[in-house]
Amino acid sequence: MKKVFFAFILVITTILLVGCGLSSSQLKNISEEYKSSLEDLCASYGLTDAIVEVGSDFNTRDTSNNFYVESSSVHSVIFNSLTSEKAFSFAKEYHYLDKNYNTDKYKVSFTTTIYGKGDALYSYETKQSSLEYLMKYNTSVVTYKDGKLVYDIFHDENQ
Numbered sequence: 001m002k003k004v005f006f007a008f009i010l011v012i013t014t015i016l017l018v019g020c021g022l023s024s025s026q027l028k029n030i031s032e033e034y035k036s037s038l039e040d041l042c043a044s045y046g047l048t049d050a051i052v053e054v055g056s057d058f059n060t061r062d063t064s065n066n067f068y069v070e071s072s073s074v075h076s077v078i079f080n081s082l083t084s085e086k087a088f089s090f091a092k093e094y095h096y097l098d099k100n101y102n103t104d105k106y107k108v109s110f111t112t113t114i115y116g117k118g119d120a121l122y123s124y125e126t127k128q129s130s131l132e133y134l135m136k137y138n139t140s141v142v143t144y145k146d147g148k149l150v151y152d153i154f155h156d157e158n159q
Contacts, residue, residue: 021066022106030101030108031056031070037097042074045082045090051075054110066106073113080117084154088134088142090114091124 022030035054042050053073060069074094079087094112101108114122122141125133134142134154143151 021063027058028056047076047078049078068108072110075115077117084142084152091134095124
């Protein structure tokens, strides 16, 4: 009887632990792996001055749905020296860099913020399925529609 009781407790404990989501050490490992991937991405675009910051606390989380959110940012003056096509491509790859952490069991998402020259804030956004943007603050500086460039003021001196 005692063995059945302990087996029952062990099964219940296992079920509860599996349902609790990712552990702190698992989240820290994901954060470190993500940061390394982000540093590699910066290097592949020649952003040699990039300062990469990635949080690891995951204070924003929904453990009932195993959804975790953490911040990340890249600070690089060289970003503004990229062609508009490369700047857009970098922002898009950075935006989707966390896709490897989305499984049937959990989803880990990182915010993607780029600080360029003069701490200008850049991000990648999509609207509908055919429009993609490189945004500077809340204004599009590069727009693609159906994969074709339709708007580009990335290097406009008035921006």
